[in-house]
Amino acid sequence: MKETPLxxxxxxxxxxxVKEGQRVDGRSLSEQRKTCITFGTEWGCCQVLxxxxxxxxxxxxxxxxxxxxxxxxxxxxxxxxMSTMAAEHFEAGRLGQQxxxxxxxxxxxxxxxxxxxxxxxxxxxEEQAWEVRVDIHVLNHEGNLIDAATLAALGALxxxxxxxxxxxxxxxxxxQLDERDPVPLxxxxxxxxxxxxxxxxxxxxxxxxxxxxxxSADGKLVMGLNAYRExxxxxxxxxxxxxxxxxxxxxxxxxxxxxxxxxxMLKNSLADDAAERAKxxxxxxxxxxxxxxxxxxxxxxxxxxFKAPKxxxxxxxxxxxxxxxxxxxxxxxxxxxxxSCDVSSSESDMEIExxxxxxxxxIExxxxxxxxxxxxxxxxIGNDSEEETVMLVTSDLT
Amino acid sequence: METxxxxxxxxxxxxxxxxxxxxxxxxxxxxxVVMASVYGPLEAKIQKELSDRMYIELNYKPKIGxxxxxxxGKEKLIKTTCNHIILTNLHPRTxxxxxxxEMQDGGTLLxxxxxxxxxxxxxxxxxxxxxxxxxxxxxxxxDRIVLDPCINTVKEGYKAMCTFAFDSQKYNMILSxxxxxxxxxxxQKAMELCQKASHVxxxxxxxxxxxxxxxxxx
Numbered sequence: 001m002k003e004t005p006l007x008x009x010x011x012x013x014x015x016x017x018v019k020e021g022q023r024v025d026g027r028s029l030s031e032q033r034k035t036c037i038t039f040g041t042e043w044g045c046c047q048v049l050x051x052x053x054x055x056x057x058x059x060x061x062x063x064x065x066x067x068x069x070x071x072x073x074x075x076x077x078x079x080x081x082m083s084t085m086a087a088e089h090f091e092a093g094r095l096g097q098q099x100x101x102x103x104x105x106x107x108x109x110x111x112x113x114x115x116x117x118x119x120x121x122x123x124x125x126e127e128q129a130w131e132v133r134v135d136i137h138v139l140n141h142e143g144n145l146i147d148a149a150t151l152a153a154l155g156a157l158x159x160x161x162x163x164x165x166x167x168x169x170x171x172x173x174x175x176q177l178d179e180r181d182p183v184p185l186x187x188x189x190x191x192x193x194x195x196x197x198x199x200x201x202x203x204x205x206x207x208x209x210x211x212x213x214x215x216s217a218d219g220k221l222v223m224g225l226n227a228y229r230e231x232x233x234x235x236x237x238x239x240x241x242x243x244x245x246x247x248x249x250x251x252x253x254x255x256x257x258x259x260x261x262x263x264x265m266l267k268n269s270l271a272d273d274a275a276e277r278a279k280x281x282x283x284x285x286x287x288x289x290x291x292x293x294x295x296x297x298x299x300x301x302x303x304x305x306f307k308a309p310k311x312x313x314x315x316x317x318x319x320x321x322x323x324x325x326x327x328x329x330x331x332x333x334x335x336x337x338x339x340s341c342d343v344s345s346s347e348s349d350m351e352i353e354x355x356x357x358x359x360x361x362x363i364e365x366x367x368x369x370x371x372x373x374x375x376x377x378x379x380x381i382g383n384d385s386e387e388e389t390v391m392l393v394t395s396d397l398t
Numbered sequence: 399m400e401t402x403x404x405x406x407x408x409x410x411x412x413x414x415x416x417x418x419x420x421x422x423x424x425x426x427x428x429x430x431v432v433m434a435s436v437y438g439p440l441e442a443k444i445q446k447e448l449s450d451r452m453y454i455e456l457n458y459k460p461k462i463g464x465x466x467x468x469x470x471g472k473e474k475l476i477k478t479t480c481n482h483i484i485l486t487n488l489h490p491r492t493x494x495x496x497x498x499x500e501m502q503d504g505g506t507l508l509x510x511x512x513x514x515x516x517x518x519x520x521x522x523x524x525x526x527x528x529x530x531x532x533x534x535x536x537x538x539x540x541d542r543i544v545l546d547p548c549i550n551t552v553k554e555g556y557k558a559m560c561t562f563a564f565d566s567q568k569y570n571m572i573l574s575x576x577x578x579x580x581x582x583x584x585x586q587k588a589m590e591l592c593q594k595a596s597h598v599x600x601x602x603x604x605x606x607x608x609x610x611x612x613x614x615x616x
Contacts, residue, residue: 001440001495040502041429045461047501052417056501058461083459085435085497087418092457092497093464135462137499139433140416285431285502289412289424 003089006215014216018199018206025051025210030254032208035262037155037269041284043182044160048152051210052142055149057156058135061163063174066122066129074121074129078107080136080149087141098145105235106136106149109193109224113232116157117186123165123172130162132185143211146222150193155266159273160185189226190263193233194255196221202243205251207258219243221251227263229256406533406546406595409602411514413521413610421522425514428548429504432511434518438494446493451486453493458511461500472508479512479532479563479573485525494524505549506534508561508575513599517606529566531599532573533592534559537580543588545595560588564596566603 017023027033033051040047044059066073080103083092090096095103110116121130134156136149161182164175197209197217205221206213214220219238225231231252236243276282407428416422419435426432439452446453456477458469465473480496496518498511512532519526536547537558544551552559558578565572571593576585 001437040431041504042502045502054416056499060462081459083457083497083499084437084455084495085416085419085422085433085459085499088437088440088495092459133462137459137461139499140418142417283429286410286426286429289410289426289431 001084001088003087006212010212011216014213015199018204018213023206024212027208029204030207032258033210035151035265037151037266038285038288039155039159039269039273041282043177044156045284046152046155046159047285047288048148048155050144050148050151050208052140053144053148054138054140055145055152056137056139057149057152058137059132059156059160060135061130061132061160063123063128063172064131066126068126070118071126072122073118075131076111076116076118077131077133078103078111078136078153079133080106080138082138082141085140086138090138090141101237102138102145102149105146105193105222105224105233106153108235109150109191109233110134110153110157113189113191113224113226115154115187115189115191115226115232117188120186121162124167124170128172132157132160132162141211143214144195144208147193147195147208150191150224151262151266154190154192155269157185158187158190158266158270189228189230190266191224191226191232192259192262193222193224194258196223196251196255198236198238198241198243202241202247205247207254221248223252223255225252225256225259227260229260404545404591404595406598407548409599411517411602411606413517413606419518419522421518421520421524423514423517423521424501425510425517426502427504427506427510427513428546429502430506430510430549431502431504432507432514433499433501434511434514435497435499436494436515436518436522436524438496438522438524439489439492440495442491442493447491450490452484452489454480454484454486455493455495456480457495457497459497459499461503472511475508475573475575476512476515479530480515480519482572483516483526483528483530483565484519485527488525503549505547505552506561508532509534509546509563512561512563512573517603520603520607521610529600529603530563530572531566531596531603532561532563533595533599534561535588535592536560537578537584537588541581541584543584543591545591558585560585560592562589562592562596564593566600569593569596 014024021029023029036049038047039045047054047056064075066075080095080099082090082095082099084090116132121132123129134153136153138145138149161184163177164180164183166173166175194207195209196205196207197213198205198219198221199217201218209217219236219241221243222233222235223231224233410426412424414422415424415433416435419437421436422434424431424433442453454477456473458465458473458476460469476498484494496515498515500507509532512530516530520529534546536544536551536556538544538556556578558576558580560574560576560580562571563573564570571589
């Protein structure tokens with residue numbers, strides 16, 4: 001399906017607002033949306049929420065023959081998947097212009113900045129090496145896919161662990177995950193991208209644009225930086241946009257301090273995940289179903305027990321062919337979920353008490369929506385550049 | 399009739415998770431997490447247009463790599479189930495686009511996908527004939543029936559794994575899919591068990607809808 005066209009008045013509103021230093025969602029020009037990073041049960045699964053933009057990345061690995069030109073290195077393959085789930089104009093299995101742009105930028109930021117030590121992925125020179133594959137699934141497109149995709153890919157790579165390998169002469173033994181502790185990838189630095197939408201002929205730069213802003217903007221400036229404030233990627237796109245040298249430098253300053261914070265946040269999320277895993281009974285993404293508590297519905301394990309007809313399983317004799325039951329369903333349409341039951345009859349599944357009926361439980365009154373106050377506070381972010389960048393940070397107080 | 403306690407794993411869902419889709423849901427059943435989105439009714443492509451009913455496009459996306467034969471198989475099963483529950487003749491010459499994204503594999507992906515698609519359809523407000531609930535059960539090597547098995551049980555090996563889907567009106571069977579060999583009697587018992595378990599899922603749907611609308615009224 002075609003993308004819904006953008007009306008002129010919508011576009012004008014955004015442009016006029018940016019001229020006055022205002023944005024549709026109430027952020028300041030150099031403010032990012034709320035970022036949330038969650039991990040799955042498998043190693044190398046990372047979901048990133050950037051406002052409403054949602055991206056998931058999964059890392060996997062396999063043993064391959066290394067390239068003859070780089071015989072002592074493993075391989076890194078990055079694949080971006082966009083399906084109709086993310087937006088109506090995306091087609092499953094076919095990357096459009098936008099998809100190719102995202103794929104290439106993520107590749108440039110992560111692969112070309114050589115943040116993964118590929119030499120450590122080599123098992124036997126010219127014979128065997130690990131190929132690490134990153135699949136990035138775009139789940140919801142609400143602008144700034146590039147930043148979300150890079151963050152998800154980096155998060156997944158940091159989280160990933162590959163099976164351990166030992167060499168016995170020239171025989172390669174790959175240990176299963178339960179056999180020996182898996183090995184994390186060697187990550188040399190953490191590059192991230194930060195995108196700016198360019199308005200007003202490149203005079204105004206807007207950090208972390210939404211879909212509406214991206215479509216109304218003249219162009220886009222993408223910066224890839226790591227936590228050491230080193231530039232890894234730089235791209236300016238758009239039709240006939242001129243951008244001043246000073247504007248690029250000030251954007252770089254803003255982006256650098258943001259990148260430091262983002263990497264810090266990613267490391268904190270990884271540490272939280274590791275602590276959660278150590279506790280045992282880790283459920284991964286199941287927790288992220290409850291990201292917005294007002295919208296979820298849960299049925300706890302205690303409520304899903306029901307009375308089932310008891311089955312005696314006997315080994316069938318050859319003479320005793322099963323009699324074909326014509327009537328499959330005895331009590332059609334009748335929900336037999338009575339509370340009273342013969343407890344003594346069950347001998348195997350006795351760990352829980354008979355529970356009250358599974359019938360719809362009365363939903364407890366929802367807590368009245370607390371008025372959310374947005375408090376703006378000015379925070380000085382100490383950085384080593386000559387001019388200090390003052391940033392606006394909002395915090396939601398409930 | 400003798401009874402015994404059985405359970406399916408904890409269910410959890412979040413409706414309208416995606417801002418762009420007409421209907422979307424993130425559904426978890428135990429450790430299995432699936433996301434489903436529905437767009438529609440949309441303008442159908444000329445070659446896909448059906449003159450008397452709606453065309454259903456279904457994409458199942460695996461976590462790793464491109465969709466292969468296994469994924470196409472799942473797509474087909476979910477699609478036939480959808481064909482049965484959506485009132486397709488109400489919207490001729492249009493298309494509905496359903497996407498299922500596997501997010502975490504905790505066993506029983508097919509059943510979880512069908513349940514997620516049903517919740518997403520419910521969220522989108524597309525006219526449906528009935529709801530559908532799918533339950534998987536497994537016949538292990540000692541001929542025991544394990545209802546709604548988790549990934550560790552599946553990995554231990556099994557004789558057969560059966561998935562059944564039932565409608566919400568008369569709890570009749572819509573879909574039956576079986577991998578492996580199973581004696582007929584056991585198959586029948588497994589089906590009966592799954593049919594009972596489907597009531598729990600329908601109750602869960604009811605709760606989900608109640609929750610959604612009670613929030614919107616606030």
